[in-house]
Amino acid sequence: MSSLEKLNHLLKDQLFNADTIDVAQLLDYARNVSRIENVTVVVSDLRCGTSRIFPGKFGIILGIANYSEENSIWEKAILDLITEEEREDKYLAELRFFNFLRHVPRHNRPDYYLVSKLRMKAATGNTIDVTHRMYYIYADDSETVSHALCLYGRPMFDFIGKSRVINSFSGVSEELAASGDSSILSRREKQVLALIDSGKRSFEIADILSISKNTVSRHRQQILAKLQVKNSMEACRIAKTMKII
Secondary structure: OOHHHHHHHHHHOOOOOOOOOOHHHHHHHHHHHHHHHOOEEEEEEOOOOEEEEEOHHHHHHHOOOOOOEEOOOOOHHHHOOOOHHHHHHHHHHHHHHHHHHHOOOHHHHHHEEEEEEEEEEOOOOOEEEEEEEEEEEEOOOOOOEEEEEEEEEOOOOOOOOOEEEEEOOOOOEEEOOHHHHHHOOOHHHHHHHHHHHOOOOHHHHHHHHOOOHHHHHHHHHHHHHHHOOOOHHHHHHHHHHOOOO
């Protein structure tokens, strides 16, 4: 399972309740931000699986001035301007951001956003530097992400690393690097997954770690839930990609 497939699974398989977001207001906000900041803004509706795009003046630079909607939560015409390697880095950063927020108290999650450096092909054929900002819009429970708001524009400031998570309330930021991947699973869960990857069965893992078989089963389920995969094989592959094991 690629990082894109995993993100799709994470975002689209949430338990959505009744609408608690004023979508018309959100779209008006995106339209105004696009005009005021001269950026391209994408509003993705995660429940409906659609996106609205406000190209702005930056859309002219990218050659997407007439791009206004997508029957997907992914802005394909924009992502096609990025190399395959850059796209994978972008998806991986968003995956790390999603998991980072899991460790943040629910009432504080809306305070955070992700900022990343990208290189994109402009309408002139030249490759330009682009700053990507991504915000998750939460439902009232601060548990369910109902919409994603993405802004693409000229770099306004430089920062260390490829991607950073920023708290818009406190101003504190930290690099969102591979080193943070290790916190997704607990120490015991990583031990269990490493043994699964080596071919050990549940009763063997229980014996090696001196725990019960039921405890091993519980760890297996927690691993699948945290990595949002369907089976242990996918869990091992994702964990290796993220260098968790």
